[in-house]
Amino acid sequence: MRKQLTAIIERENNGYVSLCPELDIASQGDSVEEARDNLREAIELFFEFASSSEIQNQLHEEIYITRLEVAVG
Secondary structure, eight states, rough: OOOOOOOOOEETTTTEEEEEEETTTTESSHHHHHHHHHHHHHHHHHHSSOHHHHHHHHOOOOOOOOOOOOOOO
16 A cells, blocks of 8 residues: 655755654655655654554644745844
């Protein structure tokens, strides 16, 4: 079974941090690709070892990512 999830990746200092908001799982890497691959591995390990009730409690099915314009200053 395959499932599509969201990966948010941002630069942090000399590397990249990746986050899956549906599961609140994060990872990191030296490049965007490495951060993405490490996040994929962390998520796959979570699904492999977590109980079905833990998965159900952790998984947020509806995630909305949008940009906001706000007043600054």
